[in-house]
Amino acid sequence: MKIIIHGGFFSESDQSHEVKVAKQNSLKAIAAKAFDYLQSHTAEETAVYAVSLLEDDTLYNAGTGSQIQSDGKIRMSASLMNGENQKFSGVINIENVKNPIQVARVLMKENDRVLGGNGAKTYATANEFEDYSTEIPQRRKEYEAKVKNGGKGTVGCVALDRNGHLAAATSTGGKGFEIVGRISDSATVAGNYANRYCAVSCTGVGEDIVSNATAAKIVTRVTDGMNLEEAFEKTFAELKEIDGFAGAVAIDRNGNFFHRDSHPTMVFASFDGSTFEVFD
Template sequence: MKIIIHGGFFSESDQSHEVKTAKQNSLKEIARKAFEFLQNHTSEETVVYAVSLLEDDVLFNAGIGSQIQSDGKIRMSASLMNGENQKFSGVINIENVKNPIDVAQVLMKEDDRVLGGIGAKKYAEEYGFKDFSTEIPQRRKEYEEKRINGGKGTVGCVALDQHGNLAAATSTGGKGFELVGRISDSATVAGNFANQYCAVSCTGVGEDIVSNATAAKIVIRVTDGMSIEKAFEKTFTELQEIDGFAGAIGIDKNGNIYHQDSHPTMVFASYDGREFEIFR
């Protein structure tokens, strides 16, 4: 059983040492809780649990930490993929829900598993998700001052359970001040993809991740026999050719964990029940 999570990027130029330490501590605690949860739950259930914890932490750009778009509203996207049954579900630009990843999980039982905007919100209401404002005073202040605090990123989790099944989940609050209707990579297979061989979650500039098909490429290359390390390296070499900004985390069917970023520093934590690895 293995777990790895990410929380976007950290920039020394616009974030303090105190923020860095807070993110390290938070990621370590969430990774620990998620690994404990994994002992008695599936990989799908675990990645949803971990991402919901990240959505509930104001340090990260998802859920209550989400950025504000150009019209002053918050819209979030999230997706889930089960590597065992190859099902993908997600919500795109959903408003006023506490945990978009939970809505994505409910959608797993539907034939229509990716919903956007008003339809996603209506579906959430029909399934008992209460209206919840994810805006916090800090984000409103940032919007009024026309600046973004915290840089580019999303949150995500990849897990391998005791039955050898993989899953990936990703959630984002957007890049801030984007055009209304903009769609990120987080609810696409470019940013979140899994099968029985490998699972990957991405963070960074959505347009770059989509152009590079980052998560899907890595997983397909592992499926075709490439090692997870080589699959990451080749995919990120191709990302560099378009000057792409991204980071990714992954686990293969053998429990090998790997992560890479094109621009330092992706914030992440992994745990296997014995050792933590945390970004520095």
């Protein structure tokens, strides 16, 4: 049983040492809680649980604290993939729900498992998700500064459960001030993908991740016989060819962790029940 989570990127140039320490402590605490949860839950359930905790933490750009788009509204995207049954579900540009990843989780039971915009919100309301504003004052100030003068960070979790099943979940509040209708990688297989061999969650610039098909490539290469490090090496070499900005975390079916970023510094934490690894 293993857990690895991420919370986007950290930049020394625009974030303080205090924020860095806060993210290190937050990720370690969430990884520990998620690992405890994994003891009695499936990989899919645990991935949703961990991402929900990340969505609720205003340090990250997902759920509460999401970025604001160019028209002053928050629209969020999230997806979930179960590696065992190969089901993928997601919401794209959903508004006014607390935990988009939990809406994606409910969609797993449907034949139509990826919903966008008003349809996603209507579905959430029909399934008793209450209206909730995910805006925080800090994001409004950042938005107003961009309007006058005119930020990246997605969250995710990959889990391996006691039955050897893998799952990946990813959630984002977007890149901020984007064109209305823009779709990120987080609710696509480029940014969130899993099968019986490997599971991957990505963060970074969505357009680069989609262009590179990052998560799907890594998983496919592991499935075809590459080890995790080799799959990352080849995929990130191809990302470099387009000067892509991305980070990814992964676990394979043998319990191996791997993580990599194309630009410093992706924030992440992993835990296997005895050893933590947290970004520096």
